[in-house]
Amino acid sequence: MFAKTYGATTLGIDGRIIDVEVDVSPGLPGFELVGLPDTSVKESKERVRTAIRNSGMQLRQERVTVNLAPADVRKDSSGLDLPIAVGLLASYGMVPEAAVQSALFSAELSLDGNCRPISGILxxxxxxxxxxxTExxxxxxxxxxxxxxxxxxxxxxxxxxxxxxxLTGTEVLTPAVPQATEQKKDAAFTDDFADVQGQxxxxxxxxxxxxxxxxxxxxGVPGSGKTxxxxxxxSILPELTKEEAIEITKIYSISGLLGKDTGLVTTRPFRSPHHTSSTVAMIGGxxxxxxxEVTLAHHGVLFLDELPEFSKKTLEVLREPIEDRQITVSRANATLTFPSSIILVAAMNEVTSITIQCNDDREAA
Structure with a gap:
C-alpha cells in the first residue's frame, strides 16, 4: 500500500517541503530509503522502526521503500523521522491517510518514541x-x-x-497557543550605551x-574603551521591525542558536568573532x-577586535557583504545567497597603527 506525508528541511535560510512517499509491498523483508539522504537521515530507518515497536505497535514483515522527493536535493534534517514514521503507519493502514494530507510533520524520534526538537522550525x-x-x-x-x-x-x-x-480520533490534541511570558530585558541590552561616562x-x-x-x-591605546x-x-540602533525580527529568527533557528522555548528575536545581533576565525566561519560554508558570522550579524553589528590580527584572506572576503549587503557561497552541492546587512565596527591598537605606517614608509623608501 502506498502513502504520502510531508516533511521539511532547510536550504540556506529558507525551508523546503519534502514529499515522503512510503510503499509497502509483499516480498523479502527490507527497508530501503532513497532520495539523496545524508547519514543522519539514512539512520532514521533504525530510529523509526524501534520507535514504532516501543510505542506498542507491531508491523508486518514486508518490503518497505521510502522515497524523499525531490530526489536531487540532499536531505540533512533528522526532523524527517516523524513524517517517515507517520507515512509508514499510514501505508500499513494504522493511520487514516486523509488525516495527514494537509499536515507537516517535523521532529526527531528517540528510540522510545518521544519527539525531540530540531533546528530550522521557523x-x-x-x-x-x-x-x-494548515497543520x-x-x-x-x-x-x-x-x-x-x-x-x-x-x-x-x-x-x-x-x-x-x-490522527485516528481516539484522542484530541488541542492546538498550542503562545505562552504568556513577561517581557524581560535581553542580555544584549545589559550593556547600555547610556552607562558610558566621558568619551x-x-x-x-x-x-x-x-x-x-x-x-x-x-x-586607540589598550584599555581606552574601544570594546x-x-x-x-x-543598544542605540532602531528597534527591529516585525519583518526584520522574523528574518533574524530564521537565521538563528537554522544555526541552532535559539534557546529552548525561545520565540521571536527582538534585539539586534552583536557578533564578535575571534581573530583566528577562518573565512568559512566568517562568511559561511x-x-x-x-x-x-556576517549573516548571524544581519541587521546588527559585526565587531572585529584587534583588526590587524585577522588574516588578509578573512578581511578580503568581507568586501562583498559590506558592499552588496549579501554573500553568495558556492559549493559542489549548492550555491546559496545569505543576507548580510551589517554595521562593521573594527578596533585596533594605536601602537599597531604606528607600526603599519612605519612599514609603509620603509617600503616606499
Whole structure:
C-alpha cells in the first residue's frame, strides 16, 4: 500500500517541503530509503522502526521503500523521522491517510518514541503556510517558534503514540497557543550605551554611524574603551521591525542558536568573532552552506577586535557583504545567497597603527 506525508528541511535560510512517499509491498523483508539522504537521515530507518515497536505497535514483515522527493536535493534534517514514521503507519493502514494530507510533520524520534526538537522550525513553518498546509506537528520545545507564523495550527506532540491516537480520533490534541511570558530585558541590552561616562567624541561618532548605518574603525591605546563602546552600540540602533525580527529568527533557528522555548528575536545581533576565525566561519560554508558570522550579524553589528590580527584572506572576503549587503557561497552541492546587512565596527591598537605606517614608509623608501 502506498502513502504520502510531508516533511521539511532547510536550504540556506529558507525551508523546503519534502514529499515522503512510503510503499509497502509483499516480498523479502527490507527497508530501503532513497532520495539523496545524508547519514543522519539514512539512520532514521533504525530510529523509526524501534520507535514504532516501543510505542506498542507491531508491523508486518514486508518490503518497505521510502522515497524523499525531490530526489536531487540532499536531505540533512533528522526532523524527517516523524513524517517517515507517520507515512509508514499510514501505508500499513494504522493511520487514516486523509488525516495527514494537509499536515507537516517535523521532529526527531528517540528510540522510545518521544519527539525531540530540531533546528530550522521557523523557516519550515513559513514554507508550510506558503504551500497551503494548515497543520504543523512539532516537538513541544519547538512549539513557541512555530507559533510565530499566523494561520497555521501548531500541535506540540510528546510522543509517537500520542500522535497516532490523535490522527485516528481516539484522542484530541488541542492546538498550542503562545505562552504568556513577561517581557524581560535581553542580555544584549545589559550593556547600555547610556552607562558610558566621558568619551564624548567617540560616542558622537558611534551615534552618527548608528543613525546612518556607517562602518566604524576605532584606533586607540589598550584599555581606552574601544570594546566597551562597540558592545553598547546595538543598544542605540532602531528597534527591529516585525519583518526584520522574523528574518533574524530564521537565521538563528537554522544555526541552532535559539534557546529552548525561545520565540521571536527582538534585539539586534552583536557578533564578535575571534581573530583566528577562518573565512568559512566568517562568511559561511560547508558541503551544504550554513550561515557565517556576517549573516548571524544581519541587521546588527559585526565587531572585529584587534583588526590587524585577522588574516588578509578573512578581511578580503568581507568586501562583498559590506558592499552588496549579501554573500553568495558556492559549493559542489549548492550555491546559496545569505543576507548580510551589517554595521562593521573594527578596533585596533594605536601602537599597531604606528607600526603599519612605519612599514609603509620603509617600503616606499
Amino acid at each position: 523557516p519550515m513553518a513559513i514554507t508550510a503556510r506558503e504551500h497551503g498546509l 504543523f506537528y512539532v516537538a513541544p520545545s519547538n512549539a513557541d517558534e512555530a507559533l510565530l507564523i499566523d494561520r497555521l495550527k501548531v500541535y506540540a506532540v510528546e510522543n509517537l503514540a500520542q500522535l497516532v491516537r490523535h 564624548y567624541q567617540a560616542k558622537r561618532a558611534l551615534e552618527i554611524a548608528a543613525a546612518g548605518g556607517h562602518n566604524v574603525l576605532m584606533v 566597551m563602546l562597540a558592545r553598547r552600540m546595538s 560547508g558541503s551544504i552552506p550554513r550561515p557565517g
